[in-house]
Amino acid sequence: MKFSKITAIYFFGTLILNFLCNFLICYGYISGFITLCFLQIFITLLVLSPIGETILRFLFGCRELKTQEEKNKLLPLFNDVYKNVLKDNPNVNKKVKLYIEDNINLNAYALGTSSIIITRGSIEQLTNEEIKGLLSHEFGHIVNGDTLLFSVLLLGNLASLLVALFVKIIQLFSRTMGSIFDGMSGSSSYGTIFADFVFNSIINLLFLIALLIKQLHSRKAEYNADSYAVKIGYGAGLRNVLYKIHKIEFGGKIKILDRLKASHPDTVNRIEAIEKANYYN
Secondary structure (H helix, E strand, O other), X not given: OOOOHHHHHHHHHHHHHHHHHHHHHOOOOXXXXXXXXXXXXXXXXXXXXXXXXXXXXXXXXXXXXOOHHHHHHHHHHHHHHHHHHHHHOOOOOOOOEEEEEOOOOOOEEEEOOOEEEEEHHHHHHOOHHHHHHHHHHHHHHHHHOHHHHHHHHHHHHHHHHHHHHHHHHHHHHHHHHHHHHHHXXXXXXXXXXXXXXXXXXXXXXXXXXXXXXXXXXXXXXXXHHHHHHHHOOOHHHHHHHHHHHHHHOOOOOOOXXXXXXXXXXXXXXXXXXXXXXXXOO
């Protein structure tokens, strides 16, 4: 697995923003900030282990292939794609496994470095070639290192949010009690209220910037994963999947901010990019 310069910049830039947000959230509570920093490091190490990936699969409601019908249909398709991935990149994880999410949507995704998940909707509605196109796209995410970074940030942000929430509750309680005593003594708390407003505004702005950076990288990662599917010979199948997704998408004009927050590029743009890459050659 190798990370591009853009991916590395995105990852470390997002971590820096997270630490800065944590510092502001825990301002005045140095122990809380130190706890969040160590928690982020611990989560990063956890995700690199099989335990972290197991936790993510549990959170996403994934299961192993159980019925003989599922195994007979999916394993040959998965193994065919996996063989071509290893031929193209011998250093890719040799223990990648396929899982199922019981969901009616047309979708698939990868977690960590060894889990690819496909939905029941995709199994039922796609042809064999289309399933292989979908799987090759997800292998592209694993090869490019996208899913590992996503997993680190997802679990890290979730854990940090819980600790930060606990710290904010403590802060709210102490300030509420302080306001009560200030009121009894006739002191004004307007300065504290204004300071809270400024701090919260900065935190919200930093979180928004982190979100926009993450989604920008995510959209770029989708194009790269599409290109990888084309590279190893499954562009036609993936293109057909995208056409099916495009047919069931709701139309309408999308606001600029919504486009910036989107994790995936417009489906038509992805189809155009695949067709320009001469997927049929």
